[in-house]
Amino acid sequence: MTDPRAERLAAVLVQYSTSIQPGDLVAIQGMPEAAPLLLAIYEEVLRAGGHPHLLVGLPGAEEAFFRLASDAQLEFVSPLNRLVIEQFDALISVRSDRNTRELSGIDPARQRRRSQAMSPLLKTYLQRGAAGELKWVATQYPTAAYAQEADMSLRDYEEFVYGACFCNGDNAVARWQEVHQRQQRLVEWLKGKREVRINGAYADLTLSIEGRVFINCDGRNNMPDGEIFTGPVEDSARGWVRFTYPAVTGGREVEGVELWFEDGRVVRATARKNEEYLLQMLEADPGARYLGEFAFGTNAGIRRFTKNILFDEKIGGSFHLALGAGYPETGSRNESAIHWDMICDMREGGEVWVDGELFYRDGEFVV
Amino acid sequence: MTDPRAERLAAVLVQYSTSIQPGDLVAIQGMPEAAPLLLAIYEEVLRAGGHPHLLVGLPGAEEAFFRLASDAQLEFVSPLNRLVIEQFDALISVRSDRNTRELSGIDPARQRRRSQAMSPLLKTYLQRGAAGELKWVATQYPTAAYAQEADMSLRDYEEFVYGACFCNGDNAVARWQEVHQRQQRLVEWLKGKREVRINGAYADLTLSIEGRVFINCDGRNNMPDGEIFTGPVEDSARGWVRFTYPAVTGGREVEGVELWFEDGRVVRATARKNEEYLLQMLEADPGARYLGEFAFGTNAGIRRFTKNILFDEKIGGSFHLALGAGYPETGSRNESAIHWDMICDMREGGEVWVDGELFYRDGEFVV
Numbered sequence: 001m002t003d004p005r006a007e008r009l010a011a012v013l014v015q016y017s018t019s020i021q022p023g024d025l026v027a028i029q030g031m032p033e034a035a036p037l038l039l040a041i042y043e044e045v046l047r048a049g050g051h052p053h054l055l056v057g058l059p060g061a062e063e064a065f066f067r068l069a070s071d072a073q074l075e076f077v078s079p080l081n082r083l084v085i086e087q088f089d090a091l092i093s094v095r096s097d098r099n100t101r102e103l104s105g106i107d108p109a110r111q112r113r114r115s116q117a118m119s120p121l122l123k124t125y126l127q128r129g130a131a132g133e134l135k136w137v138a139t140q141y142p143t144a145a146y147a148q149e150a151d152m153s154l155r156d157y158e159e160f161v162y163g164a165c166f167c168n169g170d171n172a173v174a175r176w177q178e179v180h181q182r183q184q185r186l187v188e189w190l191k192g193k194r195e196v197r198i199n200g201a202y203a204d205l206t207l208s209i210e211g212r213v214f215i216n217c218d219g220r221n222n223m224p225d226g227e228i229f230t231g232p233v234e235d236s237a238r239g240w241v242r243f244t245y246p247a248v249t250g251g252r253e254v255e256g257v258e259l260w261f262e263d264g265r266v267v268r269a270t271a272r273k274n275e276e277y278l279l280q281m282l283e284a285d286p287g288a289r290y291l292g293e294f295a296f297g298t299n300a301g302i303r304r305f306t307k308n309i310l311f312d313e314k315i316g317g318s319f320h321l322a323l324g325a326g327y328p329e330t331g332s333r334n335e336s337a338i339h340w341d342m343i344c345d346m347r348e349g350g351e352v353w354v355d356g357e358l359f360y361r362d363g364e365f366v367v
Numbered sequence: 368m369t370d371p372r373a374e375r376l377a378a379v380l381v382q383y384s385t386s387i388q389p390g391d392l393v394a395i396q397g398m399p400e401a402a403p404l405l406l407a408i409y410e411e412v413l414r415a416g417g418h419p420h421l422l423v424g425l426p427g428a429e430e431a432f433f434r435l436a437s438d439a440q441l442e443f444v445s446p447l448n449r450l451v452i453e454q455f456d457a458l459i460s461v462r463s464d465r466n467t468r469e470l471s472g473i474d475p476a477r478q479r480r481r482s483q484a485m486s487p488l489l490k491t492y493l494q495r496g497a498a499g500e501l502k503w504v505a506t507q508y509p510t511a512a513y514a515q516e517a518d519m520s521l522r523d524y525e526e527f528v529y530g531a532c533f534c535n536g537d538n539a540v541a542r543w544q545e546v547h548q549r550q551q552r553l554v555e556w557l558k559g560k561r562e563v564r565i566n567g568a569y570a571d572l573t574l575s576i577e578g579r580v581f582i583n584c585d586g587r588n589n590m591p592d593g594e595i596f597t598g599p600v601e602d603s604a605r606g607w608v609r610f611t612y613p614a615v616t617g618g619r620e621v622e623g624v625e626l627w628f629e630d631g632r633v634v635r636a637t638a639r640k641n642e643e644y645l646l647q648m649l650e651a652d653p654g655a656r657y658l659g660e661f662a663f664g665t666n667a668g669i670r671r672f673t674k675n676i677l678f679d680e681k682i683g684g685s686f687h688l689a690l691g692a693g694y695p696e697t698g699s700r701n702e703s704a705i706h707w708d709m710i711c712d713m714r715e716g717g718e719v720w721v722d723g724e725l726f727y728r729d730g731e732f733v734v
Contacts, residue, residue: 022439025446032399035425042428046435051443056423058402061409068413072389076418079392083450 002036005158008167009139009223010040013092014048016173017137017220022049024089029055034096034141041092055084059098066106066114074110075117085125088134095140095310100149101251129221130329139165139223140310150306164224164301164311176225180218183228183298187214189367193354196232196294198319200350202244205261207294208236212331217314226299226314231332232291235264241321244345245305245312247271247278249338253307254278257342265289266323282323287336292326295319296360297343309341317347317363369403372525375534376506376590377407380459381415383540384504384587389416391456396422401463401508408459422451426465433473433481441477442484452492455501462507462677467516468618496588497696506532506590507677517673531591531668531678543592547585550595550665554581556734560721563599563661565686567717569611572628574661575603579698584681593666593681598699599658602631608688611712612672612679614638614645616705620674621645624709632656633690649690654703659693662686663727664710676708684714684730 014020026045030038038054045052065073084091103111128134140146140161147157162168166175194210209230217227240260246253256272266289271278282288300316313320320343326332346352347363359367381387393412397405405421412419432440451458470478495501507513507528514524529535533542561577576597584594607627613620623639633656638645649655667683680687687710693699713719714730726734 032402032423032425035399035427039425039427039431042425043431043435046432046440049437049440051440051445053445053447054423054425054428056399056421056425058399058406058409058421058423060402060406061421064406064410065413068410070416073413073416073418078418078420079450079454080420080447083446087446 002040003158005162005167006037007040008170008172009037009162009165010044012165012167012172012176012219013041013137013139013223014044014050016176017223018090018092018135020045020048020050020090020135024048024050025053025087026050026090026092027053027055027084027088028092028094029057030094030141031057031059031096031098033059033098033143034094037094037096037141041094050090053084053088059102063102063106066103066110069110071113074113077117077121081118081121085121085128085134090135091125091137093136093138095138096143097145098143100145104251135220137219137221137223138310140308146306146308149308152306160302160304160306161224161311164299164314166224166301176219179226179298180216183216183218183226186228186365186367187216190214190228190230190354195355196359197353198239198241198350199353200346201348202344202346202350203239203241205237205239205241207291208233209294213329215327215330222310222314224299224302224311224314226302226316227295227297229293229295229327229330231326231330231334232294233264234290234332234334237261237264237291241344243342245318245343246273246307247340247342248307248309248312249281249340252277259342261291264291281338281340284324284338285336287334288324288338290323290334290336291321292324292332292334292336292339293320293322293330293341295321296365305343312343313341315343315345318343318345319352320344369407370525372529372534373404374407375537375539376404376529376532377411379532379534379539379543379586380408380504380506380590381411381417383543384590385457385459385502387412387415387417387457387502391415391417392420392454393417393457393459394420394422394451394455395459395461396424397461397508398424398426398463398465400426400465400510401461404461404463404508408461417457420451420455426469430469430473433470433477436477438480441480444484444488448485448488452488452495452501457502458492458504460503460505462505463510464512465510467512471618502587504586504588504590505677507675513673513675516675519673527669527671527673528591528678531666531681533591533668543586546593546665547583550583550585550593553595553732553734554583557581557595557597557721562722563726564720565606565608565717566720567713568715569711569713569717570606570608572604572606572608574658575600576661580696582694582697589677589681591666591669591678591681593669593683594662594664596660596662596694596697598693598697598701599661600631601657601699601701604628604631604658608711610709612685612710613640613674614707614709615674615676615679616648616707619644626709628658631658648705648707651691651705652703654701655691655705657690657701657703658688659691659699659701659703659706660687660689660697660708662688663732672710679710680708682710682712685710685712686719687711 324336324338352360691703691705719727
């Protein structure tokens with residue numbers, strides 16, 4: 001018998017996140033590690049009247065590809081990938097690595113070459129997604145590799161993942177509908193507002209959100225989810241912030257990051273550990289010193305940091321900023337090759353004021 | 368490290384069976400049970416300059432499909448299947464069941480409905496295959512399920528499978544090139560011949576092969592392989608045969624089958640076990656009482672019967688007949704919904720005469 005939590009997660013992904021309809025062409029992507037969840041999704045899609053297609057990879061294949069492929073092979077875009085991205089109605093991706101460091105030995109230049117070749121298809125994917133033609137959601141199966149990354153036993157990590165997806169109990173779909181409504185009220189309240197001030201032991205920072213849109217991340221594209229975010233006005237940030245959690249990217253952790261902003265730009269940056277890497281990243285391109293995102297994490301089922309951005313950025317009672325590329329749908333115009341999320345816990349004290357009104361205190365919304 | 372036998376089998380499939388060329392679109396089908404072989408094939412295709420696509424299923428998905436699918440879902444032909452069959456250059460299928468009885472509880476009518484929906488695509492597959500546009504090969508990974516079916520330990524069964532594919536030693540590709548040449552000489556010798564007479568403790572049977580073509584099964588479409596076959600003239604068989612191995616089909620075994628032919632037609636049939644089933648099958652349609660195939664198995668690496676037609680029909684020193692549908696490329700015109708292979712060991716005595724010349728004795732070709 002399948003873990004009932006995996007069956008509940010499958011129901012959320014198919015009934016709520018992608019809302020599969022009769023006749024929908026549905027791709028289900030993942031690795032054999034996630035077989036119980038993939039199979040539960042497959043069955044849910046059949047019950048919804050859709051046409052499920054399992055696109056299952058094998059551990060080691062991606063590493064073999066990057067190790068062996070010629071330039072022509074690296075740059076080849078398969079008609080099979082095209083078909084799924086250009087014509088399918090839904091794509092349910094289940095992250096399910098057996099080893100999170102599988103590509104450690106691969107030359108990043110080869111990965112970049114591959115990414116460049118795939119970027120037109122990525123653009124189609126995002127465009128069809130924004131137009132509502134392609135429903136997509138990314139989730140994660142609790143594999144031993146992710147548990148290890150989070151310094152947890154597999155059993156505890158399963159509880160953590162399913163808890164974050166509200167799949168430990170029977171009313172998972174209803175819980176996500178509530179998240180949608182609760183966040184929608186916040187997003188509505190923020191419409192037309194101009195200035196955000198973050199205040200506390202870890203920050204004294206002002207941002208403009210004038211003309212910008214907050215997005216309700218309610219479990220349609222990410223599972224778990226629980227976030228509202230926008231792109232701040234590019235030249236507006238001023239002040240200081242110290243991130244309480246390590247900033248993780250490209251397999252590296254930078255601890256104790258502190259940033260100082262003037263006219264939107266990072267003018268000073270320090271870190272307790274791996275400061276050199278932080279400074280390098282800021283030099284990636286001109287946009288790397290500007291903010292692309294400002295967001296609140298709202299998921300009360302995520303209480304701890306696990307070095308995994310799908311979960312960390314949604315920690316209930318945190319806010320995060322991202323250096324680099326913004327999301328155009330927020331109104332952001334910042335462009336960069338990087339998008340680096342850095343997260344700050346507010347549960348132990350801190351306030352956010354919006355246009356002079358107290359909006360958020362000690363990790364809770366107060367409006 | 369991958370089992371070197373799986374790496375040799377991958378080399379045979381890619382270098383010899385399908386002869387993958389730079390730029391070829393290659394589908395690699397199988398189940399996660401066969402991951403070591405699938406991955407070795409994936410790497411070989413990359414080395415050959417092809418574009419490998421893993422099409423990996425999950426145990427349980429097919430059963431779930433047949434259990435849950437509506438008629439519309441059963442009859443749906445996916446554009447993804449179409450793409451592979453209509454446009455790919457090669458298809459390497461690795462049978463790799465975790466349970467050979469997985470579909471035991473499924474209503475055969477649902478399977479038939481599915482087969483009917485897929486039959487135009489199957490036709491395209493065979494047509495493109497015959498035209499050399501789609502190179503295809505079917506092989507099998509030694510899973511525990513097949514070992515169990517064969518009454519063998521997994522270790523012994525691996526030896527059996529890789530031995531049958533000549534992959535226990537280093538010169539696997541060269542061995543298959545030799546098979547091609549040896550069988551080609553036999554096929555050439557048989558050209559223009561008219562009459563076959565099988566004689567011995569198990570048979571006294573005469574067939575006409577006038578105007579018919581023998582096909583050299585040299586490892587291009589099956590791995591293992593080792594067979595030459597034709598379709599006998601439909602109304603020519605006369606005499607008697609007793610098959611030394613059980614006739615297996617649809618999960619049933621009929622033991623000790625004996626058939627009597629007059630003017631090509633089975634006029635009497637008996638069996639030691641499951642005779643009733645044999646008689647039922649003969650009533651399937653008019654073509655079911657006529658022969659669609661006459662063949663010699665030539666694979667010296669296959670010495671024993673394992674209830675698996677991919678291997679059994681190639682037992683070195685055996686011949687087999689099939690009741691029902693013939694292969695048009697041989698000249699056969701027999702049509703039927705069934706194609707039931709029945710195998711007879713000739714190693715313990717028996718002769719085959721062709722146009723009055725001794726062609727085969729005690730399991731060996733003598734020309």
